[in-house]
Amino acid sequence: MAIPNYDESSIRVLKGLEPVRQRPGMYTRTDHPLHILQEVIDNAADEALAGHANLLKVCLHTDGSISVEDNGRGIPVGEHPEEKSPVVELVFTRLHAGGKFDKKDGGAYAFSGGLHGVGVSVTNALSTRLEVEVKRDAATHLIVFSGGDVITPLHEVSKVGRRNTGTRVRVWPDATYFDSPAIPMGELIHVLRSKAVLLSGVTVQLTNEKTGDSREWCYQNGLRGYLEETLEQPDYIVPLFEGQQYAPADDDDYSEGEGAHWVVAWTADGAVVRESYVNLISTSAGGTHEAGLRDGLFNAVKSFAELHSLIPKGVRLLPEDVFARASFVLSAKILDPQFQGQIKERLNSRDAVRMISAFVRNALELTLHANVDTAKKLADYAIKHAQARARSAQRVEKRKSSGVAVLPGKLTDCESQDVTRTELFLVEGDSAGGSAKMGRDKSYQAILPLRGKVLNSWEVHKDRLFANQEIHDVSVAIGVDPHGPGDTVDLSGLRYGRICILSDADVDGSHIQVLLLTLFFKHFPRLIEEGNIFVARPPLFRLDVPAVGKRAARKIYCLDLAELEGAQDKLRSEGIKESQWSVSRFKGLGEMSAEQLWDTTMNPDTRRLLPVRYGDLGLKGTETIFDMLMGRGEAAQRRTWLEEKGNLADIDV
Known part of the structure; x- marks a missing residue:
């Protein structure tokens, strides 16, 4: 098989709104267009939240378009001082452009839901046509887009009273990006009704031209x-x-x-x-x-x-x-x-x-x-x-009590036996295991430290698994025997509702993750099917930010370099000088204190825990990938795969 060239011409730069159309699922839901409509509704609601609007109208038109109107200040229509384009055009055509980033001295929006600056630009990108009508500065202005591009530049339509202000956005969603072009009325009604509830005294109206129905909400209570x-x-x-x-x-x-x-x-x-x-x-x-x-x-x-x-x-x-x-x-x-x-x-x-x-x-x-x-x-x-x-x-314990194997000596168990609450962390290394023991909530979190890398069990028969001490300890600790995909297995002995793989955020840690995932996929598949297996994501970096103004000193944890760069960009936008913060890199879990480990990887309220699922490949497709990656006789196939996919890897040097 010919190996494709990988050179300078292989790199493609996506410009404007093209990334949204290439991967719409990264920016919005694609089952139906409600979320791109919500972006417009949220902007109108932010005007009301800021105290500048008391009326929000939504209309479903007979031609399949939807319009959202408010009587707020109106999107600015003047030229941006740096970009030299009308501001309303930038808002709808540039990712990360908006009026909600500036928080200093209140900004245009002291509190708002939209903070990423990609909301209505995504709406524009995924619509066949979008019209924006702005009443501001004693005039009505209109700009029209198609497929994200300007087809009718901003121009003045008519004169209005100076106090007559607001924005009206009409959207024609592009059905090719959505599983269904229909707006789910139940969800839309819930969204609008909740806006009225949260914005006391603001009137929210919904009109459906197709059915002639109209509804209105205004909650004073x-x-x-x-x-x-x-x-x-x-x-x-x-x-x-x-x-x-x-x-x-x-x-x-x-x-x-x-x-x-x-x-x-x-x-x-x-x-x-x-x-x-x-x-x-x-x-x-x-x-x-x-x-x-x-x-x-x-x-x-x-x-x-x-x-x-x-x-x-x-x-x-x-x-x-x-x-x-x-x-x-x-x-x-x-x-x-x-x-x-x-x-x-x-x-x-x-x-x-x-x-x-x-x-x-x-x-x-x-x-x-x-x-x-x-x-x-x-x-x-x-x-x-x-x-x-x-x-x-207690009743569950009585059913479990007979014939229970002796638990591993290095297992630090939890107090609770309620499987809906209990968690087992499989931790890389004894030093990290010590921090995890001190940082955990002992009422429902158990720790099992693993020494070194677990055996590659892909081609090991289940009857020979217990010859390996680490795998023996894992099986006894979780209370489930090894089994195959088609085997009948008794899960009544399961001791932990969540089994979490916790390893370093480096290459060796990733290798340990793969070996443990191989073990669970090959010999404990029912645990994956039942949603019991998780991967904890510890941070690689920590930003120490000093106290600024009324905001206390804080620590920002970042999973990887991309998150670190994003966090630093955000600090710069807050007006904090680079010399004021410091960056630390964790070499491993063993370097983290008990408090840091709890806050970043074990506290259910602040941790990042990924559930393990088969994904789009399904059971058979996943098995094929594991066979290629973990099989002893598949070195040639692995080499071919690495030559094809190697450029996708993030190299840790």
């Missing part, structure tokens, strides 16, 4: 009315708990205006409703702000119960005991939110845990001590849940 309406009059254990707190101008830890508004309801039955938002952006996958709410609720209830000696001897309260029947709507305001990915489903900002936990705990403790009877009901509910959980764990 905010989050409380929304949660009560969604729960449909359930049996409340205690009255709703509502609170809000935002940092004042003289706060030492947080920027002025940062904080949250929340409503929590504990119900005896029915479905649990949990919705969270950051700067009006729906975070359906949760994140650190939800972790802060959970932590604050738990600590307040636990503190009250301990103060009044309500907890029976031998009962240990856990966060899930307080949170199990809690419904909530949480709206957080974060000055510089860090989301997981462009679609912003999950908040990753570490400071949000501490901030919201403190605000919620203080507010709930005041409420509990002011209403002792109600507080005792809530504490009693949490205690009963803890007792039921303990009884369930």
